[in-house]
Amino acid sequence: MTPFTYFQPAGLEEAFSLVAEHGPGTRLMAGGQSLLLALKERLARPPTVVSLSRIPELSAISYAEDGSLEVGAATTYAQLQKAAFTGWHRHISAIAGNLADRSVRSMGTIGGGACQADPRYDVPTLLVASAARMVIGSIDGMRSIDAAAFFSPAGGTTLGPRDILCRIVFPPAGVFASFGFDKFRFRVFDAAVVNAALAVTTDEAGRITIARLVFGGIAACPSVAGAAGARLCGVQLNEFASLPVADIAAQASEEVLPIATATTRHRQFQSELIKTITTGLLTQAGAPGG
Amino acid sequence: MDVDYANKLVGQSVPRTEDLALLTGTARYIDDIRMPGMIYAKVLRSTHAHAHFKLDVSRARTMPGVLGVLTGAELVGKVKPWGDLMQDLLVGDHFAFAIDKVCYEGQEIAAVVAETKYQAMDALEAIDIEYDPLPVVLEADKAILPDAPLLHPNFNYEFGEGNIFDRYRVRIGDIERAEAEADLVVRQRFSSNRQAGAALDPHGCVASYDSFSGMLTLYSSTQSLFMVRDVLADSLQLARNRVRVVAPEVGAGFGSKAQVFAHEVIASIFSLQTGRPVHLVLSRAEVFRVGTARNGQIRHVEMFFKKDGKITGYRDYVIQNSGGSSYWGNQVVHIGTNVGMLPYPVPNIHIDGDIVHTNTAPGGALRGFGIPQINWAKEQLMDIAASELGLDPAHIRDINIVRGDQCPLVTPFGQKVDTTSIDSCLAKAVEVIGWHDKRANKRPYEGVGMSLGMKYTSCRHPSFDTDLSAIRLRLETDGTVTIFSSDVNHGQGHATFLAQIVSDVLGVGFEKIVLAPPDSSNAPFGLGTYASRAAAVLGTACRMAAERLREKIVAIAAHVLEVDAGDLEAGGDRIYVKGLSNTGLYLENLAGYSVYRTHQLPPGFEPTLEATATYDTPTDREAPDGSGNFSVTYAGGCHIAHVRVDPGTGHITILDYVMVHDTGTVINPLIVEGQHQGGFLMGLGMAFGEDYVYDSEGHLLTATFAEYKAPLATDVPELHHLFEIPAPSTTIPGGQKGAGESGTGPVCAALGNAVAHATGVRFTTLPITADRMLLALREKERSGLEIFRYPDDMPDYDGPRGYEDWPKPTGGEGEMFF
Incomplete structure (x- = not known):
């Protein structure tokens, strides 16, 4: 570690001011599970660190009137794991x-x-597949954007230097007719080689209106297999068995990781894993209670 | 009432004395040491794998808190290079720092000592260094090519040249004839990975020089006090009685701490310069880069068989990657190959070895010491041969192994197998796993595979003609016993199993026996703790010392009680007349006589009750043809794995794993079971995940526990199928054999054979990871091959695919590298 000035603001407004005052080198720290490692190895050397751990509203879980789930940005994974969620929100706990x-x-x-x-x-x-809204605050006020717009295609986020992510708003528990998540990692604590989520909405007649198939680990930001997902639209969930699942999975793989670019063993492995995981998600979505 | 003291502790699962401190966090490791006035050193390490460099440390010298800066150039002529004291290389190729050229990433370039760790780290950043990068060579078979970049152009090796720093040769029997008369020849190139010791307690030391007494004390996380002491003293040109090495609790080593390291020399120099205790403990990233790794091997193996499955010959050309520098590298080939040939007494053996330097992490000793590498090749070839001959893999092994009822037996390679139960181990493992049923009724993507392995119990290293350990015992004046030993415990349970032996021989209560902390200034000379030698070699020294001490104690008792020594027995903390166990003299009284009431002693009895014993194993030096019996006795075992491969992800699940071992007479079953479990775990890591992965410039990409895929608890199967079939050694007086490494050797091949049975994919390289497995499955489908070799049959594989492409040994045929 190299020396830095450490602030522990007790409220959001104070945090906004500190970030604005101390400039672009300032690092925010919530749980510290990434930043502390970088600080210890001197890989990050910020002059200022602002902790978000003492701001109560950042770790609150609540519901909006329409049933949307509002999760404070500093809510720990352990809190989410223990939360009494219903419907598709249970996947948030599981993840x-x-x-x-x-x-x-x-x-x-x-x-x-x-x-x-x-x-x-x-x-x-998870955020992109579920079309979560990201509530961002700064000294200039609050705003919200789609999760898809939060992640920059080049990596990192689209947050400005004065911004603080305050809240994540997930759509209501009943929004998705089906939600699935799966991943492959070498060991239980490792980062995923590939993770994937499939979120499906249906109309009154039970026909699929949106099928968002999203993969992580492939690119610098989550990869959406739009065309493969579109092939599911108009189909009844319980008719999934009749779909060419392997074909759709292969299309999804080609869409997010064209085989021509899979020149390394890691990339080739990912390409195969996408097919396996997608096949699993589609099969699961079509199963009763999926 | 007469009490029966015959109930002995040897053979019982006495809970380990060590565990309370380990489990309550009160054990003190190297990084827990705090001394008054202690200062902190940090090492600047190369960020290049091969480069010339220029250095300017002048800014660092002026940084706040800095008390000293060291570089290689200023030590030339003042500090002696090392590496030639303990092995047959004549080259002292180890030094505290690189001088103007680095040969691997992480190599020491300079060091700083400062009042605090952070000041030392700040000062390292103030060292100006300019690299002039050189081309790198990372693979052993590339390092022997004529146009390969040269790592050490200025060294002259006795048996090598260029990057080949040593050669190895075995010529037993008549291999040409074996080949000509063979009914079947199987050939395959196998390669093995680099693996870290990955001891959780990092390498490190605190050096403390007392300028008043002129004594340098080095506290070090090491496996061997005297090897460190002698090499360190020699390097610094200090008298060896003025260098004292002390080991705190050592949180494992696995072989990776069985040598002197540059950081031990650097900390000592700083302490000599400043007169203050100097702390120098390595980070995990440093341990990965310089803490030594398993030597990677490429083995080009041919085995010759008769129709009935009898092995008639073994030919091999091994190219070993020993990294940028290597203390033990050549020994790994000698010993691993010799002992690794067991349990088969092969009549004709022809082996050539080139042991090479590459721009990768130094190769060192690691659990198994070459045996897992050869076992990986040989035991898979046994399965390949069985398949070619239409034989069951269990049968082809059964008809070739050394059998218990043939012992004692001398193999053509020279091994004297005093006893073994390897034949019974095979039969038991086959029965427990349900081998024949699982072979006959194979399920898709499930398979069983086996491997047999034997393991030396300590070793007379060809490099130095010794294999000894020593114990001194003192009966203290309150009837307690102190054990002094320089062989450092780092997980073997010395305080427990030595006390079991002493308790049985002296009749002293187990709880009254204490193992003194390992300290070269008061312990007898021993080689250290490695090579599965503690129970057998140190244990024998302990038994001998205890018997000598008992003789002295009994002599005093016989004199005082006026009875014949032959009528006395020891037990219940006293010496008593046979049959009268509730009478006699307490050890406490006898010890008192020996030092405080010396008129009570028999005439001519030399006061005090101490006894020392040194045990040097009756083993051979290596003969010019490579033969010899290096090991006093041989442990061994049969492993069988039952695996399932997920065809969608390549993930391999171990459904069952059977281990049946011969560890001779087991002193403490609890400790031996732990050793086998740990040994298996190390084999599992080597088989399924651990590897040193480099980028094309020689930067290590796996220098953290996040990237380095050591197995987690969740990856380990239930190890409830663990059995012992003891064949007590007849060479070791107590019958025990080494336990530490027999769990490691067979694992990779057992899993490789099981994977091949499950999928038809034969791995010839390690580790077997999910990505390799899945891509091999897909390519196998595409190619239509019934047996698919990974990586040999992959389209993008650029190595030799077949025998005709194999490289030839580089040594001249007439030479003997001895």
């Missing part, structure tokens, strides 16, 4: 509870995972 190891889950936060923006660590994929 949070199967990420890294227990000590990381106890300290690490969903907002930290979003801002770290490493798609191998499941959170970005």
Whole structure:
């Protein structure tokens, strides 16, 4: 570690001011599970660190009137894992509870995972697939953007130097007719080689209106297989068995990781894993209760 | 009432004395040491794998808190290079720092000592360094090519040249004839990976020079006090009685701490310069880069068989990657190959070895010491041969192995196998796993595979003609016993199993026996703890010392009680007349006589009750043809794995794993079981995940536990199928054999054979990772091959695919590298 000035603001407004005052070199710290490692190895040398751990509203879980789930950015994975969620929100608990190891889950936060923006660590994929809204604050006021717009295609986030991610708003528990998540990692605590989520909405007649198929670990930001997802639209969930699942999975793989670019063993492995995982997600979505 | 003291502790699962401190966090490791006035050193390490460099440390010298800066250039002529004291290389190729050229990433370039760690780190950043990069060579078979970049152009090797720093040769029997008369020849190139010791307690030391007494004390996380002491003293040209090496609790080594390291020399020099204790503990990234790794091997193996499955010959050309520098590298080939040939007494053996330097991490000793590498090749070829001959893999092994009822037996390679139960181990493992049923009723993507391995119990290293350990015992004046040993415990349970032996021989209560902390200034000379030698070699020294001490104690008792020594027995903390166990004299009283009431002693009895014993194993030096019996006795075992491969992800699940071992007479079953489990775990890591992965410039990409894929608890199968079939050694007086490494050797091949049975994919390289497995499955489908070799049959593989492309040994045929 190299010396830095450390602030622990007790409220959001104070945090906004500190960030604005101390400029672009300032690093925000929520659970510290990424930043502390970088500081210890002297890989990051910020002059100023602002902790978000003492701001109560950042670790609150609540529901909006329309049933949307509002999660404070400094909510830990452990809190999410333990939360009494219903409907598709239960997948948020499952994903949070199967990420890294227990000590990381106890300290690490969903907002930290979003801002770290490493798609191998499941959170970005979850946010994009579920079309979460990201509520961002700064000294200039509050605004919200789509998760898809939060992650920069070149890596990292689109947050400005004065911005703080305050809240994540997930759509209501009943929005998705089906939601699935899966991943492959070498060992239980490792980053995913590939993670994937499939979020499906249907109309009154039970026909699929949106099927968002998203992969993490392939690119610098979550990869959406739009065309493969579109092939599911108009189909009844319970008619999935009749779909050419392997074909759709192959299309998804080609769409997010064209085989021509898969020149390394790692890339070729990912390409095969996408097919396997997508086949699994589609089969699961079509199964009763999927 | 007469108490029966015959209930001995040897053979019982006495809970380990060591565990309370380990489990409660009160054990003190190297980084826990705090001394008054202690200062902190940090090392500047190369960020290039091969480069010339220029250095300017003048800014660092002026940084706040800095008390000293060292570079290689200023030590030339003042500090002696080392590496030639303990092995048959005549080249002292180790030094505290690179002088003007680095040969691997992480090599020491300069060091700083400062009042605090952070000041030392700041000062390292103030060192100006300019690299002039050189081309790198990372693979052993590339390093022997004529146009390969040369690592050490200024060294003259006795048996090598260029990057080949040593050669190895075995000529037993008549290999040409074996080949000509063979019914079947199987050939395959196998390569093996680099693996870290990955001891959780990092390498490190605290050096403390007392300018008043002129004594340099080095506290070090090491496996061997005297090897460190002698080499360190020689390097610094200090008298060896003025260098004292002390080991704190050592959180494992696995072989990776069985040599002197540059950081030990650097900290000592700083302490000599400043007169203050100097702390120098390596980070995980440093340990990965310089803490030594398993030597990677490429083996070009041919085996010759008769129709009935009898092995008639073994030919091999091994090219070993020993990294940028290597203390033990050549020994790994000698010993690993010799012992690794067991349990088959092959009549004709022809082996050539080139042991080479590459721009990668130094190759060192690691659990198994060459045996996992050869086992990986040989035991897979046994399966390949079985398949060619239409034989069951269990049968082809059964008809070739050394059998218990043939012992003692001398193999053509010279091994004297005093006893073994390897034949029974095979039969038991086959029965427990349900081998025949699983072979006959194979399920898709499931398979079983086996491997047999034997392991030396300590070793007379060809490099130095010794294999000794020593114990001194003192009966203290309150009837307690202190054990002094320089062989450092780092997981073997010395305090427990030595006390079991002493308790049985002296009749002293187990709880009254203490193992003194290992300290070269008061312990007898021993070689250290490595090579599965503690129970057998140190244990024998302990038994001998205890018997000598008992003789002395009994002599005093016989004199005082006025009875014949032959009528006395020891037990219940006293010496008593046979049959009268509740009478006699307490050890406490006898010890008191020996030092405080010396008129009570028999005439001519030399006061005090101490006894020392040194045990040097009755083993051979290596003969010019490579033969010899290096090991006092041989442990061994049969492993069988039952695996399932996920055809969608390539992930391999171990459904069951059977280990049946011969560890001779087991002193403490609990400790031996732990050793086998740990040994298996190390083999599992080597088989399925651990590797040193480099980029094309020689930067290590796996220098953290996040990237380095050591197995986690969740990757380990239930190890409830663990059995012992003891064949007590007849050479070791107590019958025990080494336990530490027999769990490691067979794992890779057992898993490789199981994977091949499950999928038809034969791995010839390690590790077997999910990505390799899945791509091999896909390519196998595409190619239509029934047996698919990975990586040999992959389209993008650029190595030799067949025998005709194999390289030829580089040494001249007439030479003997001896």
